[in-house]
Amino acid sequence: MKKVFLMGLLVLGSVFSVNAQQKYEYKVITSVESIVSSGLGRSRLISASENRDYKQFTSNRTEENDKRNKSKRKDIRVKNFEETKLLNFYNIGGIRFQNIAANDAVVSSKINGMVEEGWDLAFVVSGVESDGGDEDRQGIYITRYIFKRVKEQTQKTKE
Numbered sequence: 001m002k003k004v005f006l007m008g009l010l011v012l013g014s015v016f017s018v019n020a021q022q023k024y025e026y027k028v029i030t031s032v033e034s035i036v037s038s039g040l041g042r043s044r045l046i047s048a049s050e051n052r053d054y055k056q057f058t059s060n061r062t063e064e065n066d067k068r069n070k071s072k073r074k075d076i077r078v079k080n081f082e083e084t085k086l087l088n089f090y091n092i093g094g095i096r097f098q099n100i101a102a103n104d105a106v107v108s109s110k111i112n113g114m115v116e117e118g119w120d121l122a123f124v125v126s127g128v129e130s131d132g133g134d135e136d137r138q139g140i141y142i143t144r145y146i147f148k149r150v151k152e153q154t155q156k157t158k159e
Contacts, residue, residue, distance in 0.1 A: 043086035
């Protein structure tokens with residue numbers, strides 16, 4: 001009985017050890033859905049195809065060193081990205097529930113595709129800039145889907 005118990009502890013310990021050493025990579029997919037009346041807005045599902053290192057565009061400001069960040073927008077901008085068309089929430093007749101259902105189907109397809117590629121949906125964050133009355137005829141609904149997967153460890157080979 002003691003051997004079984006000790007063996008169980010060893011297996012459990014090795015599982016926790018492997019999980020503690022795992023590193024993850026993250027990917028953000030953003031949906032932008034227009035809530036502009038009359039269907040004049042644009043709605044898209046966006047996924048960057050390029051990586052950026054935030055450190056290249058970061059500066060540390062202190063009381064002694066208060067110089068602002070001089071990064072150029074053109075260096076930060078991503079020109080290679082995947083853009084999936086979505087439908088607008090409104091058309092000439094008003095809110096269009098079929099469009100919302102269609103967008104749900106497209107976003108679900110993207111999420112399922114990411115899962116098939118080994119990504120796990122870790123977080124979902126959303127925000128709205130909505131119609132502010134008669135004078136404000138614009139708005140967007142943004143949702144960020146944050147995926148993670150275990151980062152592949154590259155093993156260095158000795159020559």
